[in-house]
């Protein structure tokens with residue numbers, strides 16, 4: 078398993094229609110270690126999605142670089158740093174699976190075909206791709222729904238298909254951009270627990286974006302808080318509430334622990350301060 082390294086990264090978006098350029102990220106330095114569940118929280122516009130898009134290899138930084146193990150994901154590695162990189166830039170790759178808030182499933186395909194779709198694009202044979210997709214559909218609790226059209230599924234079940242699809246490549250890392258943001262409160266809690274089970278079972282590195290402080294504290298083994306204008310990482314906290322849940326299986330109990338509530342107030346204070354300083358509450 079490989080570590081993800083982000084070094085001195087900044088992202089400058091050119092101004093739209095002659096407007097000012099936006100420094101979406103500035104001076105980002107972070108390592109994500111194998112097995113970590115990193116959650117990014119922060120006021121709207123602080124650059125969370127930009128950071129995820131860099132990790133996915135969808136965009137390039139204006140400065141700095143990102144590596145996963147001995148491959149470069151984005152940005153030009155500086156030879157002066159002494160890195161001996163296998164590839165120059167790999168861009169999007171099978172070693173990183175992405176789950177979005179809108180799962181972008183293909184409505185004319187059934188659950189199994191949707192989960193196997195990425196493998197089909199890579200030319201994996203039908204038998205193997207369906208077997209691999211079936212394994213991950215079982216992991217997300219959809220083993221009895223292979224032949225269902227996806228449009229007949231609830232939002233939570235569709236998101237389960239999206240998670241299974243991202244896992245079928247057996248990536249090193251899952252990148253999740255507000256994956257539970259569109260779900261009702263109860264379904265959201267069920268899927269929080271499911272994602273922690275997937276994490277425990279697969280030991281994948283996770284990078285997860287949310288706007289919910291409670292969700293962030295519950296899911297993270299490390300919480301990073303970002304601040305806007307320019308987007309940067311201002312706080313990091315190691316957390317263990319996810320481990321407590323995986324031991325006692327009682328989410329309500331974890332979320333009502335005095336330590337959880339104290340941390341929630343502290344984080345809310347930090348984010349509220351950023352939002353007021355940034356000129357708007359969202």
Ligand SMILES: Nc1ncnc2c1ncn2[C@@H]1O[C@H](COP(=O)(O)OP(=O)(O)OP(=O)(O)O)[C@@H](O)[C@H]1O
Pocket residue numbers: 090091093099100101119120121122123124125126127128308
């Ligand atoms: N393609 C783009 N072109 C120009 N500006 C952009 C582009 N994408 C994002 N931005 C700007 O960069 C900043 C960071 O955006 P980003 O979407 O990464 O933030 P975010 O923290 O994910 O926001 P939210 O929580 O609202 O999703 C914002 O000011 C946004 O308007």
